Amino acid sequence: GESVGLHLPTLSVQEGDNSIINCAYSNSASDYFIWYKQESGKGPQFIIDIRSNMDKRQGQRVTVLLNKTVKHLSLQIAATQPGDSAVYFCAEIPSRGGNKLTFGTGTQLKVEL
Amino acid sequence: NAGVTQTPKFRILKIGQSMTLQCTQDMNHNYMYWYRQDPGMGLKLIYYSVGAGITDKGEVPNGYNVSRSTTEDFPLRLELAAPSQTSVYFCASSSRTSGKETQYFGPGTRLLVL
Numbered sequence: 063g064e065s066v067g068l069h070l071p072t073l074s075v076q077e078g079d080n081s082i083i084n085c086a087y088s089n090s091a092s093d094y095f096i097w098y099k100q101e102s103g104k105g106p107q108f109i110i111d112i113r114s115n116m117d118k119r120q121g122q123r124v125t126v127l128l129n130k131t132v133k134h135l136s137l138q139i140a141a142t143q144p145g146d147s148a149v150y151f152c153a154e155i156p157s158r159g160g161n162k163l164t165f166g167t168g169t170q171l172k173v174e175l
Numbered sequence: 176n177a178g179v180t181q182t183p184k185f186r187i188l189k190i191g192q193s194m195t196l197q198c199t200q201d202m203n204h205n206y207m208y209w210y211r212q213d214p215g216m217g218l219k220l221i222y223y224s225v226g227a228g229i230t231d232k233g234e235v236p237n238g239y240n241v242s243r244s245t246t247e248d249f250p251l252r253l254e255l256a257a258p259s260q261t262s263v264y265f266c267a268s269s270s271r272t273s274g275k276e277t278q279y280f281g282p283g284t285r286l287l288v289l
Contacts, residue, residue: 096277105179105265105280106218151217162208162233163278165217 074172081139083169085152090133092154096163097126097137101148109137109150139171147173176201179281181266187287188256196251196284198266206269207249208233208278209241211262218265224249256288 075081087095093114098106112119112126112135119126125138135152149170153163182197200207205226210218210233220233224243238260240252249268253260263285267278 103283105267105282108277108279111277162220162223163218165219167215167217 071167072170072172074174075142076174077142077144079142081137081142081146081171083137083139083150083171085135085137085166087133087135087152087154087166089154089156089164090130091156094155095126095128095135096153096155097124097135098151098153098165099146099148100151100168106151142171142173144173144175147171178202179266179268179279181264181281181284183284184282185285185287187289188253189289190256190258192256193252193254194256194286196253196264196266196286198249198251198281199247200249200266200268200279200281201247202268202270202279203246204268204270204279205246206278207243208267208269209239209249209251210265210267211235211260212265212283213262221251221264253286258288260286261288262286 096111097109099109100106110121110124110126112128117128123140127136149168151165151168153165179200208223209221212218219235221235221239222233222241224230227243227246230241230243243249263283265283266281269278
């Protein structure tokens with residue numbers, strides 16, 4: 063079946079460095095992607111989204127890049143802070159999937175002081 | 176707005192017992208969802224609802240039931256608890272007025288079945 067997966071289970075970065083979290087998706091019909099942040103003991107929190115007609119979208123300290131050719135999604139966090147430590151999930155909605163999200167496994171981001 | 180609220184926060188059940196996980200949202204969202212998250216894994220959709228009186232199965236519906244009598248509430252029912260249902264359960268809601276909208280999640284209910 064279709065799946066959304068992440069390349070690395072754990073990413074460690076130094077405070078102040080930029081972080082890049084990657085995600086591969088297999089459903090070429092997906093047209094909407096979301097990045098969620100999940101802190102320990104809490105529910106997922108929306109970070110940023112992107113539609114398939116875009117290649118890049120920027121938010122506050124975060125940028126999402128979409129490469130439809132290789133079905134790859136990335137989340138870039140600028141000047142990573144200790145508060146960024148969390149698990150990050152990418153999720154996708156197929157064009158005919160209504161509003162049902164398919165989540166990847168997640169990447170644990172650890173920020174070292 | 177409180178957003179999405181869930182009760183209880185934590186519960187221990189014995190095998191075969193039943194319980195209802197409560198979910199309420201005050202954002203007037205028409206879509207609501209139930210997910211489960213196993214340790215170190217992503218979220219899997221159990222059931223969802225596109226409006227009051229309408230529910231549908233997600234990826235892992237077996238062992239669960241839902242109802243949606245009001246826009247605000249979307250309870251999840253476990254009739255015969257099994258150890259495989261030990262997980263963290265998240266409720267979410269979204270408003271799909273045009274295109275696809277972001278889902279907002281509650282804080283979760285941690286369930287342990289022994």
